[in-house]
Amino acid sequence: MKISHIEHLGIAVKSIDEALLYYENVLGLKCYNIETVEDQKVKTAFLKVGETKIELLEPTCPESTIAKFIEKRGMGVHHVAFAVEDGVANALTEAEAQGVQLIDKAPRKGAENLNIAFLHPKTTCGVLTELCEQ
Numbered sequence: 001m002k003i004s005h006i007e008h009l010g011i012a013v014k015s016i017d018e019a020l021l022y023y024e025n026v027l028g029l030k031c032y033n034i035e036t037v038e039d040q041k042v043k044t045a046f047l048k049v050g051e052t053k054i055e056l057l058e059p060t061c062p063e064s065t066i067a068k069f070i071e072k073r074g075m076g077v078h079h080v081a082f083a084v085e086d087g088v089a090n091a092l093t094e095a096e097a098q099g100v101q102l103i104d105k106a107p108r109k110g111a112e113n114l115n116i117a118f119l120h121p122k123t124t125c126g127v128l129t130e131l132c133e134q
């Protein structure tokens, strides 16, 4: 697959409002979009750092995978998202052929209307990996 850059880092937080106090007031970054992704049970907030973004993820209910992540491991980096240039569907086919376990068998719509798919951390050296394209 052809990766152009890190599209965003997904960071699990208990509260976006509280996390923004740090990201905006201390780091001086600016949140430009807050969006709820219903099927993922998360509220997301985006901040730009050059070409890369920070995606803050707040669970909207206790059944959210983000809620479970925070319960188990605490707040922190949840996933790394790479921008692929030759399509998420192609990247998934290639990754699967190389023995990577797919969480999403096909691309789906994520926040910011990106086509996204996740690779299982068991087969990506421990990092939940998201592939995305505009």
Ligand code: ZN
Binding pocket: 008, 009, 010, 055, 079, 081, 130
């Ligand atoms: Zn993400």
